[in-house]
Amino acid sequence: MNIHVAPSGLHEILAAKKVHHNLSAVQLVELGLQRGEGMLTSTGAFRVETGKYTGRSPKDKFIVREPSVDKDVDWGAVNQPMSQDAFDRLYTKALDYLNKQEELYVFDGFAGADPEYRLAVRFVNEYAWQNLFVRQLFIRPNAEELKHHSPQFTVISVPGLSADPQTDGTRSETFIVVSFEKRVVLIGGTHYAGEMKKSIFSVLNYLLPKQGVLSMHCSANVGKDGDVALFFGLSGTGKTTLSTDPERALIGDDEHGWSDRGVFNFEGGCYAKCIRLSQEGEPEIWNAIRFGTVLENVVLREDTRIADYDSDKLTENTRAAYPLEYIPGALQPSMAGHPQTIIFLTADATGVLPPIAKLTKEQAMYYFLSGYTSKLAGTERGVVEPEATFSTCFGAPFLPLAPTVYAELLGDKINRHDVSVFLVNTGWTGGGYGSGKRMKLGYTRKMVTAAVAGQLNDAEYETDPIFGLAIPKAVEGVPSDILQPKNTWADPEAYDRTAKQLAAQFAENFKKFKGVAESIQQAGPSVQ
Template sequence: MQENIMGRKRNMEPELYEQAIKYEKGSFITATGALATLSGAKTGRCPRDKRVVKDELTENELWWGKGSPNIEMDEHSFMVNRERAVDYLNSLDKVFVNDQFLNWDPENRIKVRIVSARAYHSLFMHNMCIRPTLEEIENFGTPDFTIYNAGQFPCNRYTHYMTSSTSIDLNLARKEMVILGTQYAGEMKKGLFSVMHYLMPKRQILSLHSGCNMGKEGDVALFFGLSGTGKTTLSTDHNRYLIGDDEHCWSDSGVSNIEGGCYAKCIDLSKEKEPDIWNAIKFGTVLENVVFGEHDREVDFTDKSVTENTRAAYPIEYIPNVKLPCVGPHPKNVILLACDAFGVLPPVSKLSLSQTMYHFISGYTALVAGTEEGIKEPQATFSACFGAAFIMLHPTKYAAMLAEKMKKHGATGWLVNTGWSGGSLLKAKYKKTEIFGLEIPTEVEGVPSEILDPENTWSDKSAYKETLLKLAALFKNNFETFTNYKIGEDNNLTDEILAAGPILPNA
């Protein structure tokens, strides 16, 4: 079956846009030369339909059960879906195949093959993965992982484990991924990220859902944060070199970007607010689910009629301050970003190693009232390792590796609530807050000292204390998922990490 598909292999390059137009109904070239297309009914990821084969290999290795993103399926059900996908791909006049790499570190890169029915999916992955040279394509050999993307064709809902017509299936033993029933391109990107979260720790390499940049003096910073906390904005600071905006590895030789492109949200995009992304939307870029004028082909980035999750996928070299190759030395600052809508966390806190592990595992931010229908007051959101949907192992495994690397290479941890970062903060004087025990600076040049302690911004001190205790309780309730989970002696949470969390009175 695979051999049949490989016999009709075609490489997709940006200059072959004509092929994308010819084989894609509803795809158009915009006024700036980008390819605009639609993903169909699914305009975002389907985490409830993503499954992993549970077998002798994965049963004791992966994180299963409460709080885990890994939903199990068996080998037989995977093979039913695989056969369905390959049969569909073999029924087409043309399929598109990419042979590419993940990870800019040449010693630890992964060879991936993506077989897809849609030309835009091929072009999307051409942008998002690392593009091989002609010589590397000729000598590519057997891939380390293969994706069969038959997303236009549904799975059989009566197949065991299926709950809808959509299924995204990972088989780590076979080194394969099958996509049925969704044409959203992000499933391929994030599916491979999940694979890297499994493969890299086996090599003692930490996989990270983070942005990363480097200063002119070679100082590297990692930025962790959920959507809306400023991860992309901080990593693309014009005064620093961009290493990557989303997925990275931290090995014994330093940090490296996993991808060869950027996948930027572009709802309400403007040239004034985000000029780099605006200028990157040109020939070679794939625009997903945007709306544009029928005659002038100008994109209306404010139009949410298809989805708010409009996206642009472009090669990373479209960003002017990118560092190529996308590698750097060991990070000096590890910055955890939290949008605390409760208003009780400090603007910036310096973290101990155990506090960094605690807050990394917690992955906290808060939804502001009014941002989603039905939200009347701030709601806490926790996502382990700031990317729970993509991790494969228990969060404590990644946290332990992060702490080990930070300790070995002298990195400082920060919890940031406003988008500040290190620098002169390392030399400031600090005091500890109550409940959370965070170290906050008492003074920072150019910043009014009274705003450094959040209690000073509350006129009602009793309301501040009540809200602080409420948030602390939410942290502790969330962390119970991890205190009760064990994978061998090495991954047990230590008393030191537990003590790094908030301490409630009479607890």
């Protein structure tokens, strides 16, 4: 990756103003408190509110249409183009805004634990708490690495700057814009810190496949014998929760690369959902919410400042950002070998998919391209209840290239490394949203544990007549009656109708993929 010199005008601002470079977590918390940006909770976490935006704003994301990327980017509703002139105007506006701030905060770090593929990143923030956020979530360089750090991509986050759609070429006051030629990301009009994290993920999703590395929206862990498991899924499907296992070392909770050397984490921290978090259900995450952790939009009890994780008063998308080392036994550095098991997580709001099913290689490719799940409340602006969606490769909002680029890379790696693939439904059972209930986390954990341990590779299976999925007849510690979703419905005919409707949605969605092998097309649900 080419070394990047800071964009024109930014050097001068960072040299002339009062800029805090690479502060410690303690220093950033102190400054955040002094500036009234947030407050400490009873456990010492730094709690903030992000205001109007408590989730990502995907419709306000743009890529600058530049000659070097024009033919590669999969332009459309996800990858919306912005002209170079519009970007230059917005960039100048952002620099003018930075120039008016009394203080700025800079963090220099890395994205990518594997030194062969890492990206040197710089974040420029107007808020101390947002600088703490990126410090905890990205890879922190040691003193020697910091001395030689030269940013290859710069993220400028100015939440207080609103765009004018009439003059700036945006859809609203919010903007997240990537320029691959200038190697800059501009973020404004939103205080939601997750935009910074996901913007770098999008950048890596463009750069790494060109080097033969599969970039993945997944969590990963590794067992004592070196066996690696990947967990794909959209926000809220359980990636962080299920990969945080006291019996296995956490590699990372959200974003990874898979090269010829193995799997590596993109980040140095975790960004866990904490709505209805409990010490009993998720002790590792519970204990990670301490001093240095950024807690977003969690309601506190006024008298004690104890977090009320059950409250969705501000949003369902409450979050905790903490460094990997807050999880006992997390792998450092965050690199491991090739996976033996892949889990596709889906929160099925219809309640018709089985809680676990083993996939053939062709089915794995079909369900990876489909990326079916339900968007959960709060993860995106405007989503207030579960909403069925097909998110290609379980990460469509972050994929600048054509979906088949990522799918072909995955298929090649599954074949070469003989990986077992499972579909796991963490959504509803006994009916859809509103009539059924959410699958118990304890049961899901037991099913995932059995899959990762290889216990289901030679299990006895029965085939679902509509989806063609191989459903195990028994999983240790799980009631057998919940394994077949139809058995959990009070009205079997209602189940059949709903299942056929979902199968038809799968088929309709898959029509958009061109050039996919016939064997993969035939691996989907049966539609009569």
